[in-house]
Amino acid sequence: MKINHLTSAEENLMKLLWKLKSFYLKDIMEQHPDPKPHQNTVSTYLKILIEKGYLSTQKEGRIFKYQTTVPLEEYRKFLLIELSDNFFNGSGKEIVGFLISENLVSAEGLKGYSIDINPVEKKEPDFKYANEILNPKKEKKKSKDKKKKKKKEK
Structure with missing residues (x-):
């Protein structure tokens, strides 16, 4: 599995999503700490995270259920290897x-x-x-x- 880089904003959102594992957009909005971003902003980030391979979707009626596809441990390993290669x-x-x-x-x-x-x-x-x-x-x-x-x- 190829892991792509995340921006700091994407990474901050993923920290919440890794805790939720499987969720709807309303779950993110409820769980997100203040100041809460606009729902359209979160939707945009979700689309980007799907494109980067961090999330998958399942359509349930008119709404989507999201699920993380890259485990936190895999992302941590990816970052540590990059840090090691680039600086050590x-x-x-x-x-x-x-x-x-x-x-x-x-x-x-x-x-x-x-x-x-x-x-x-x-x-x-x-x-x-x-x-x-x-x-x-x-x-x-x-x-x-x-x-x-x-x-x-x-």
Whole structure:
């Protein structure tokens, strides 16, 4: 499934639609927070989201019932891959390092996650980088201690 980009307005509307999953236009108007957009504006956005493949419709008499077709998790994955490719050279390690350096996630918070291996490869995981990320200060201390020992030996 190819996922298309959303504008910020489309994305904000989709956040509500993902919560509703299946809905009518009147449901959107009732659930939308204030200030509520005009019904014609919402209808226009719904048409755009159908064209982009985010929604499907089913006609029930004279009205349409809408349903989300792209799950929120798929859209989040799409955005994260784009972010990774465009700003972090496609490297998960760079993303995690950035999150830690900006105090957006703590090393303690990462300790509960395990590293999975592709079962086809059947090789041991390399925990060198995980240890660097989880214990950055300890690694720096070790390297400083080694440098001091080398200076003393000379």
